[in-house]
Amino acid sequence: MEASEILKQFSDVWELRHEYAKDWKRRTGGKVVGCMCTYAPEEVLYAADTLPIRILGGHEPPTLATPHMFDMWCPFSRDCLNQGLKGKYNDYLDGIMETNACLHMRQAFGAWVIHVPTPWNYWFVMPNAVRSPRAKTFLHGELADFKKALEKWAGKTITNKDLDRGIDIMNTSRRLMKQVYEFRKQDNPPITGTEAMTMVWASQLMDKREHSELLKQLLQALPKRKLNRNTGVRLMSVGSENDDRPFMEMVESIGGTFVIEDHCTGSRYFWDEVVPNKDRLQAIANRYCDRIPCPNKDWGIEDCSRVRFPHILQLARDYRVQGAILIQQKFCDPHELDIPSLRRYLEDNGIPCYFLEFEVTVPVGQFRVRVEAFMEQIKAEELFA
Amino acid sequence: MAKYKTKGLDCWGRAKELRMKYYQDYMEAHKRGALRWEGGAWSFDAIPQALEGEVHVLTEEPYGASVGANPELQVKYQEAAEGKWGCARDLCAYLRNYWGSIVLNEFAFGGEWPKADFIFQNHICCSHAKWLQVASEMEGGDIPFFCFDVGVGAFDKIGERQINYVMEQLYDGIEFVERVTGRKVDDEKLIQNVYNTYDSACYWAKTCALNQAIPAPLDEKTMFSLYVLGTLEKSNKDIAHFYKNELYPEVKDRVANKIAAVGDEQCRMLGDSQPPWGFLRIFRYLEKYGVVSIASLYTFSLIGWWEIDDKGKVVPYPTLEEQGITIKDRDHALRLLTEGELKGKLMWAPFYGAKYKNDIVTKIAKQWKCDAAIIHLNRGCEGTAQHQMEMKIALQNMRLPVMTFEGNMADEREFDEGRTTRLIDLFVTETLGLKKVAD
Numbered sequence: 087m088e089a090s091e092i093l094k095q096f097s098d099v100w101e102l103r104h105e106y107a108k109d110w111k112r113r114t115g116g117k118v119v120g121c122m123c124t125y126a127p128e129e130v131l132y133a134a135d136t137l138p139i140r141i142l143g144g145h146e147p148p149t150l151a152t153p154h155m156f157d158m159w160c161p162f163s164r165d166c167l168n169q170g171l172k173g174k175y176n177d178y179l180d181g182i183m184e185t186n187a188c189l190h191m192r193q194a195f196g197a198w199v200i201h202v203p204t205p206w207n208y209w210f211v212m213p214n215a216v217r218s219p220r221a222k223t224f225l226h227g228e229l230a231d232f233k234k235a236l237e238k239w240a241g242k243t244i245t246n247k248d249l250d251r252g253i254d255i256m257n258t259s260r261r262l263m264k265q266v267y268e269f270r271k272q273d274n275p276p277i278t279g280t281e282a283m284t285m286v287w288a289s290q291l292m293d294k295r296e297h298s299e300l301l302k303q304l305l306q307a308l309p310k311r312k313l314n315r316n317t318g319v320r321l322m323s324v325g326s327e328n329d330d331r332p333f334m335e336m337v338e339s340i341g342g343t344f345v346i347e348d349h350c351t352g353s354r355y356f357w358d359e360v361v362p363n364k365d366r367l368q369a370i371a372n373r374y375c376d377r378i379p380c381p382n383k384d385w386g387i388e389d390c391s392r393v394r395f396p397h398i399l400q401l402a403r404d405y406r407v408q409g410a411i412l413i414q415q416k417f418c419d420p421h422e423l424d425i426p427s428l429r430r431y432l433e434d435n436g437i438p439c440y441f442l443e444f445e446v447t448v449p450v451g452q453f454r455v456r457v458e459a460f461m462e463q464i465k466a467e468e469l470f471a
Numbered sequence: 472m473a474k475y476k477t478k479g480l481d482c483w484g485r486a487k488e489l490r491m492k493y494y495q496d497y498m499e500a501h502k503r504g505a506l507r508w509e510g511g512a513w514s515f516d517a518i519p520q521a522l523e524g525e526v527h528v529l530t531e532e533p534y535g536a537s538v539g540a541n542p543e544l545q546v547k548y549q550e551a552a553e554g555k556w557g558c559a560r561d562l563c564a565y566l567r568n569y570w571g572s573i574v575l576n577e578f579a580f581g582g583e584w585p586k587a588d589f590i591f592q593n594h595i596c597c598s599h600a601k602w603l604q605v606a607s608e609m610e611g612g613d614i615p616f617f618c619f620d621v622g623v624g625a626f627d628k629i630g631e632r633q634i635n636y637v638m639e640q641l642y643d644g645i646e647f648v649e650r651v652t653g654r655k656v657d658d659e660k661l662i663q664n665v666y667n668t669y670d671s672a673c674y675w676a677k678t679c680a681l682n683q684a685i686p687a688p689l690d691e692k693t694m695f696s697l698y699v700l701g702t703l704e705k706s707n708k709d710i711a712h713f714y715k716n717e718l719y720p721e722v723k724d725r726v727a728n729k730i731a732a733v734g735d736e737q738c739r740m741l742g743d744s745q746p747p748w749g750f751l752r753i754f755r756y757l758e759k760y761g762v763v764s765i766a767s768l769y770t771f772s773l774i775g776w777w778e779i780d781d782k783g784k785v786v787p788y789p790t791l792e793e794q795g796i797t798i799k800d801r802d803h804a805l806r807l808l809t810e811g812e813l814k815g816k817l818m819w820a821p822f823y824g825a826k827y828k829n830d831i832v833t834k835i836a837k838q839w840k841c842d843a844a845i846i847h848l849n850r851g852c853e854g855t856a857q858h859q860m861e862m863k864i865a866l867q868n869m870r871l872p873v874m875t876f877e878g879n880m881a882d883e884r885e886f887d888e889g890r891t892t893r894l895i896d897l898f899v900t901e902t903l904g905l906k907k908v909a910d
Contacts, residue, residue, distance in 0.1 A: 154860050156877070158561065158850040186622055188597050189822075189853045196825030196858050209823055211628075214594050215620035215640065224623070224636040385600040387640075388647055390590075390607040390616045417561050419853065423601035426557040427608060443559075 089307035092300050093281045096288035100329070103139070103291045108178045110137055110293055117180035117240060120204070122166070122195050123187035124290075124350045125212040125380070129360060129370050130233055132294070133252035134240045140290035140351075141166045141182070141194075142329055144174070145446055154197035160417040161446040162327050163190035170194075170202035181206035181239065186214065188382050188420050206239050208232065216375040218387045225371035233367070249366035259294040260356040262301035267353065269308050270345045271405050276311035279321070279344020280334040286352050287329050316341070319461045322402055322437075323347040324428065325413035325444075326380075326421050333448045337411075337457050346405035348398050349413075354378050382420035392424070395431050402437050409438045409464045411457070416443050438464055473734025474761075475686045482717040486697055489710060493527075493703045494580045500527040501585075506652055509587040509606070509614075511599055512702035512773070513621070513816075517664035517808055518644055519591045520706050523654045529587065531602060533702045535565020538572070538579045539748035539851075539881025549882060551575045556609065563598045564851030564881035573609045586610055589651050591644065592618040595822055596854035615651040617644055621812065625823040626778070629813045637809045638802075658801045665804040667711035669776075669791045669811060671701045674714040676775035676787035676815075681722050682765050683839050686731030688722050691742055691764035692754040693732060701774030735908040737761035738899075741836050741844040741871070743862065744769050744855040745880035750888050753895065757845075760899045761908045766839040768818060768832050769855050776815025785834050788815035818855075825858035829865035836871055843872040843903055845895070851879035874898040 099106045107118050119131055120141045131138040143165025148155075150171040151164040169175065182204045184195040199207045211228050213221040233244050242248075263286065269276055285304075289297045318341035323334075328349045338344065348354050358377040363369035384392045402410065410432055414421050429439045440460040442453060480486075500507040505525035510516065512530045520526055538545050545564070548571025553560050555574045558567065568579075576584045590607060594600040600618045607614040619640035623633040645656050675698060682689050689697075697718060700710045724730075740757065742764045747753075754764055771777065776788035788811065791798070798804050813819075820827035836844065844866050849856040859875075866873050876894055879885035899905050 153864070156848050156860055156875075158848075158853075158856070184824075189857060192822065192824070193857060197861055200825060200861065209624075211622070211624050213620055213636070214600070214622050215618065218620065218640055218643070220636055220639040220643070221620070224632065227632045381601070382597050385594075385604045385618055386616065387619075387643070388615070388617055390604040390612060390614075392604075414559070419562060419597045420601070422559040422562050423598065423605065425559070427605060429557065 087303050087307065089276065089304055089311040092304045092307060093277070093285065095300060096285045099288040099292045100284055103142075104174055104178070106292055107137065107139060111178055118178055120175065120179050120182040121185070122183065122191045123185045124355050125185040125187065125374060126183055126210065127229060127232065127370050127374060129249065129252035129256050130229065130236060130244070131252070132255045133244045133248035134236045134242055136181070136240060137293055141169070142287070142290075142327070143446060144169050145330070147446060151197070154201065155193050158417055159193050160190040160415050162415045162418070163194040165446045166191070167194040167197050170198050176203060179204050181208065183208040183210055185210045186212040188380070188418070190417070208235060212374065214383050215387060216379055216383045217385075217393075221375050222368070222371050225375060226365075226368050229367040229371055246366055253360045253362070253366065253369065255294050257359045258298050259289055259301070260359050262298055262305065263289065263356045265305055266301060266308065267346070274313065274317050275343065275345060276308045276313060278313070278338050279323070279347065280331060280338055283328070283334065283344075283347065283349075283352050284331065286355060290351065290355065317343045319343070319464050320345045320406055320408045322405065322407040322410045323349065323413050324398060324410055325349055326415050326418050327351050328413055330444060330448050332450050333453060336450050336454055340454060340458055340461070342457065342461050345407060346401045348378070348394070348401060350380060353401070354380075380420055381424040384424070394424075395428060398428070399432065399435050399437070402432070407437060409440065409460060411460070412439055412441045414441065414443050416445055438467070475729060475731035475734050475736060477731045477734040480693065480721060482713065482721055485713060485717060486700060489700055489713060490703065497527045497529050498578065498580060498582060498585055500525070506588050506654070507585065508589050508591050509603055510591045511593050513595065514591055514593045515641065515808055515812065516704055517661060517668050517706040518641060518656065519648050520704065521656045521658075521661035521664050522648060522652055523657050528704055529585070530703055531569050532565050533699055534579070535568040535881055536699075536745070536748050538568035539564060541579070542749040542883040544579060545749065545881055545883060548572055548575065561850070563602070563853070564879050566598055566602050568881055569602070570606065570609065573606055587614055589615040589648065590617060591648065592616070593621050594618050595622045595819060598854075615647070617647040619644055621819070622822065623813065625820040625827055626814045626817060628823075629810075633813060634806065634809050637813065638805050641805050641809065658804075661801060662798045662804045663708070664706035665798060665808050666791060667708050668706045668808060670711035670715045671705040672774055672776040672811060672815060673788050673790040674719045675701055676771065676777050678714070678719050678722050679766075679771045679775055680787050681726050684726040685739075685840065686729060686733070686736040687739060687763055687765040688725035688730060688732060689765070690732035690754065691767060691770055692751055694770050695746070695751070698770060698774055705774055732765075733758050733761070733763045735761040736763045737908065738763070738842045738903060738905060739766075739840055740764040741832070741839070741841040741866070742767035742770070743832070743844070743846045743859060744849040745852055746847055747878045747883070747886045748881055749883050750886060753888070753891060756892055757895060757899070759907050759909050760905045762899060762905065764845070766835050766841060768828070768835060771835070772816060772818035776811055777817045778815065779834075783834065785817070785831065785838060821857045822854075825861035828858045828862050832862050833865055833869055836866060836869065841871065844874070845898070846873060846875045848875050848877045849880050850877060850885050851881050872898070872902045874902070
């Protein structure tokens with residue numbers, strides 16, 4: 087298959103996510119579990135033969151969510167709840183879980199379990215102090231409790247072999263996506279930022295075994311792919327959830343290319359693998375504590391440093407980024423708390439930044455003018471450098 | 472002629488004195504060779520306060536609230552945080568007041584911003600650790616920073632694993648404060664601080680429980696000025712003494728003698744979240760209709776410890792005396808402190824779902840005999856504003872009339888006083904059918 091055909095399949099899954107999940111259930115007879123955040127230990131969900139899917143918004147005004155979450159809560163979380171209240175998941179979602187995420191997603195989950203008919207729900211206590219030496223032990227215990235609850239609900243004993251399979255499914259997916267991302271380092275990447283992120287979104291919505299099969303084919307096809315476009319300004323986007331495809335397409339149609347990003351719907355989701363350990367649950371716990379954190383969990387126990395900032399800078403260098411667009415979902419505190427510092431940090435290290443505040447619906451026309459101006463500024467700096 | 476006798480609290484002046492002394496001590500600490508540290512109102516102050524020698528703390532939220540009570544100052548500080556530091560204006564309003572103070576190098580109680588010697592923070596809401604992470608950065612990044620995680624689950628899910636996780640972090644915290652200050656944590660002081668913390672948290676809850684009486688001996692506007700001491704330094708012996716030996720006996724006496732907070736009490740109101748601090752006069756406005764705000768999860772449990780008894784009632788958490796416990800050593804002290812905070816602070820339960828908040832708040836509404844609820848949809852604090860709309864639905868389902876108004880606890884730019892008083896007029900007269908009892 088050609089790369090474009092494979093990428094089209096990812097795009098179809100993203101657009102027809104509910105149809106995909108229903109079809110998966112028909113084919114496998116398995117249960118589908120919605121995850122409100124990327125801290126859900128999908129390894130254990132796969133070990134239980136369930137399908138973990140990320141609950142995402144629909145980019146529609148969240149009118150049904152308003153009586154449950156007033157409008158100071160982030161539009162993404164309200165959009166997610168809105169999708170549930172609209173009944174988009176009614177036909178197939180068997181369970182839903184929360185993972186001590188930001189307060190916004192907690193609101194959405196809180197209202198969801200009351201108003202959206204979902205047979206099973208679980209609150210997974212992911213520790214906040216992920217850099218504390220104590221967190222990994224605590225998380226091991228939490229994973230053990232989760233495994234037990236899942237076994238009871240799914241009616242299946244989860245063995246070490248099952249956990250190995252879950253870890254392998256997740257690690258394979260992570261490794262393959264990282265290999266695809268390598269192509270983005272090229273002078274003229276054979277994959278756009280929009281396509282790359284659509285691939286990641288699809289990985290959060292479909293069975294990773296099927297996704298990985300497509301990734302393997304994509305890795306074969308990409309070396310032969312030539313895009314009939316100029317790469318232009320090499321951009322990076324940084325922020326929380328981002329599946330704003332019209333925005334990304336717009337930027338990539340006016341002389342820019344997103345060559346890398348740091349989002350929980352992008353590289354931050356899959357960057358780190360589980361390192362095998364005889365104690366499988368401990369291995370999983372270690373991965374979730376050591377992964378590139380959400381800003382909410384990015385603080386030192388004994389210092390005020392962050393680990394995400396040097397990681398972002400390294401990405402910017404590895405992918406030869408000329409400018410970063412800092413995307414903030416309105417009211418998203420974890421990112422709002424980091425953005426002024428991140429902006430200073432990147433600019434001090436020679437990466438120009440531009441800040442955009444996103445809502446459920448994106449004012450693409452206004453943003454076009456602003457991003458054009460930002461890219462012109464970058465190009466002008468190069469001209470006179 | 473008022474329906475009930477009323478009078479001011481005899482211990483009111485003492486509460487004011489303790490609060491002013493707290494800020495004064497913090498400002499002057501270095502002149503006296505004392506240490507000073509920053510942390511949250513929910514930090515376990517018993518630990519750093521047990522360091523040898525004199526130690527003073529500045530808790531971040533009460534400071535933000537103090538600024539919030541002064542509309543002109545709050546705008547100045549927020550504009551500094553937003554304009555000079557570059558943060559979003561929808562972040563926690565207390566935090567912006569705090570950051571703005573640092574940016575302007577100005578302390579709301581006078582003088583320059585008093586830089587702390589170290590930070591001892593806790594984390595449960597998205598902003599806690601980040602608040603002082605950035606504050607430390609603003610002040611040059613050289614303030615030693617320690618933060619521990621208390622987000623381990625709701626009160627009914629607390630077992631050994633949860634307690635051990637927090638306790639282990641507290642041991643790390645002790646090691647940290649000793650290392651960065653060069654002083655030792657004195658176990659005798661630590662044990663006394665834990666006794667004091669229990670007294671502050673349990674006697675504040677007992678005092679709130681007395682408000683089930685009709686007429687209510689306290690109104691929420693007054694209670695705000697009383698619970699604040701526990702947010703400043705709940706392990707302090709004078710503060711613990713105030714709750715146990717001054718406030719509680721006096722309020723008990725008021726109940727026995729039917730002394731009301733508001734003489735014309737005719738409607739008992741349930742509240743939620745922090746009020747708009749610069750506009751507390753809306754509570755006085757309510758009193759013109761005989762409406763008294765007497766209960767809220769926020770006011771009861773921001774520092775108060777509670778439990779749900781066998782009959783499903785919200786009751787004060789037992790004191791150590793009532794439990795027959797004598798603290799033996801450091802480990803025992805840390806365990807009791809952790810247990811009290813994790814099991815007793817019902818205010819933390821909504822962090823784990825709307826059902827917790829609905830359950831506790833509907834219980835409070837029944838037990839405290841509330842006739843209606845006015846909910847401040849607080850755009851300034853996500854932690855306390857969690858599940859407010861779900862709570863509204865739950866209260867309405869128990870047939871309690873509910874009014875909501877949007878505002879911000881410490882950002883006057885997000886509060887419309889005229890609109891709110893108009894809403895109150897409509898709610899009180901049309902929905903509740905009340906008439907003014909005073910002008």
